[in-house]
Amino acid sequence: MKREDRLPCLHLVCKSPVSTSSLKRSCNVGNVVKAVTQALYLEDSYLRECDAVVVSVKDGKYVVLDQTIFYPKGGGQPWDTGKIVRSNETFNVVYVGKFSGDISHEVDRPGLKEGDKVHCVLDWEHRYRLMRSHTAAHVFASLLCTGTGALVTGNQLEEDKVRFDFSLEKFDPEILKEYIDRANELFRKDIPVKWYELPREEALKIPGVIKMAEAFPPDIPRLRIVEVVGVDRQADGGTHVKNLKEIGQIKVLKTENKGKQNRRVYFALT
Ligand SMILES: [Zn+2]
Secondary structure, X not given: OHHHHHOOOOOOOOOOOOOOOOOOEEEEEXXXXXXXXXXXXXXXXXXXXXXXXXXXXXXXXXXXXXXXXXXXXXXXXXXXXXXXXXXXXXXXXEEEEEEOOEEEEEEOOOOOOOOOEEEEEEOHHHHHHHHHHHHHHHHHHHXXXXXXXXXXXEEEEOOOOEEEEEEOOOOOHHHHHHXXXXXXXXXXXXXXXXXXXXXXXXXXXXXXXXXXXXXXXXXXXXXXXXXXXOOEEEEOOOOOOOEHHHOOOEEEEEEEEOOOOEEEEEEEEO
């Protein structure tokens, strides 16, 4: 959990290459084989609802499911909200996090129990906004880093804005405006966004696949790549839109200098 929080855009997925169709996957971390929930949001970011079975419940309100559409906090992206429904009863999902490899859904009241058949429903408006801003952040980061040699030092999607930290010695607000304009130009085009897995060795050969200066993926065999076709390829476990046209436009809200070289910019979808 801690490690995942530290690595924006590196909420990496541990999936066995031979068990992609099974309901539960095995994830071999440090010789401990652990069952994990199938993360449906990684395969299809547009799934708004799914059926699931409750695998376990801790302290009455921390629920693990056999599969889920709820994104857990991590990699610079906030958690999803929504509800888990059992027959006519609704349990609101107030927090989703990853603990010891399990995706845990915190619900607002006790009652769910192991073996329950449930239906999950996302707060789609919340999630879709995050998908749009996450993809926008990738495009902006890629343009800025390629064009100026800036290094990304952190980023965080928030409910209504994106915080983006980078390191660049000579910084002029006009430069920022130029890259925001360039990103907006791309958001008017029909440019697809794809996600897929690659073997680790192959993935690490892609220039710039790891954007964070200090981030390096843990020793897992396959990396999930998010590709904005012709613009950027990056190791990433977040949820994205399928086409840049879905983003709309972005605008700068605020910029700050954080020391000699470190800059912070906040931007938002318009
Ligand atoms: Zn990302």
